[in-house]
Amino acid sequence: MASKTINILVKIWRQNDTTAEGAFEEYPLRDISTDMSFLEMMDVLNEWLTRKGSEPIAFDSDCREGICGMCGVVVNGTAHGPQKETTLCQLHMRQFHDGDTIVIEPFRSRGFPVVKDLIVDRSALDRIIQAGGYISVNTGSPRDANTILVPQHVAETAMDAASCIGCGACAAACPNGTPMLFLGAKVSHLALLPQGKLEAKKRAIEMVLQMDRDGFGNCSNERECENVCPKGIKISNIARLNREFLKASFTLAE
Numbered sequence: 578m579a580s581k582t583i584n585i586l587v588k589i590w591r592q593n594d595t596t597a598e599g600a601f602e603e604y605p606l607r608d609i610s611t612d613m614s615f616l617e618m619m620d621v622l623n624e625w626l627t628r629k630g631s632e633p634i635a636f637d638s639d640c641r642e643g644i645c646g647m648c649g650v651v652v653n654g655t656a657h658g659p660q661k662e663t664t665l666c667q668l669h670m671r672q673f674h675d676g677d678t679i680v681i682e683p684f685r686s687r688g689f690p691v692v693k694d695l696i697v698d699r700s701a702l703d704r705i706i707q708a709g710g711y712i713s714v715n716t717g718s719p720r721d722a723n724t725i726l727v728p729q730h731v732a733e734t735a736m737d738a739a740s741c742i743g744c745g746a747c748a749a750a751c752p753n754g755t756p757m758l759f760l761g762a763k764v765s766h767l768a769l770l771p772q773g774k775l776e777a778k779k780r781a782i783e784m785v786l787q788m789d790r791d792g793f794g795n796c797s798n799e800r801e802c803e804n805v806c807p808k809g810i811k812i813s814n815i816a817r818l819n820r821e822f823l824k825a826s827f828t829l830a831e
């Protein structure tokens with residue numbers, strides 16, 4: 578199919594640093610190929626800004642293959658943009674039309690301070706993982722997989738949860754600004770498998786406490802997170818997190 582070009586207007590949030598006041602700035606873009614990725618469109622805009630001596634727009638990306646979780650902004654009110662189960666870096670300009678206005682702003686949540694323009698500090702998610710999202714028990718040398726039997730449906734549920742890339746879109750979409758879909762995925766994929774069960778209680782408690790310390794809100798079943806998750810993580814993982822947390826709260830002292 579022949580590629581098309583479109584003319585668009587992008588309105589982008591510009592903010593110098595965490596404490597500065599931000600505002601939207603408008604940039605008209607002509608002849609944008611619909612074969613470009615969204616981030617390539619941003620690259621074109623930045624080249625143009627650099628050529629005319631203006632400061633380019635700061636935004637995050639790394640793999641540009643939908644696996645690292647670095648990219649992510651809010652496009653026309655939706656984290657990662659209009660295409661379901663797609664990271665921003667995998668979004669293409671064919672999703673937009675000639676004459677469109679595209680509003681681009683950073684992920685907004687109390688736990689994600691804006692660093693500059695579209696970049697937010699998501700290190701709170703790293704602190705939540707450091708609080709318990711790992712296995713520290715010594716499991717010895719690798720055993721034959723057949724000696725640790727895991728029912729297929731359990732393995733598949735754990736793998737689905739493990740596909741969370743930690744982008745933070747769940748917190749950006751939630752009216753309470755909570756990353757509980759992220760926590761639910763991380764707690765689930767470890768708690769479901771035998772290697773993760775030993776530390777399951779401590780993990781659930783510590784990760785939730787760290788989430789609270791970083792100022793995030795709590796889940797009230799809005800399901801916005803599930804709608805925007807680029808990896809299709811289900812909120813049943815939040816239900817599992819809640820069960821793990823309750824179980825741990827009742828029995829940790831035993």
Ligand code: FES
Nearest residue numbers: 639641646648666
């Ligand atoms: S840049 Fe890695 S997931 Fe988008």
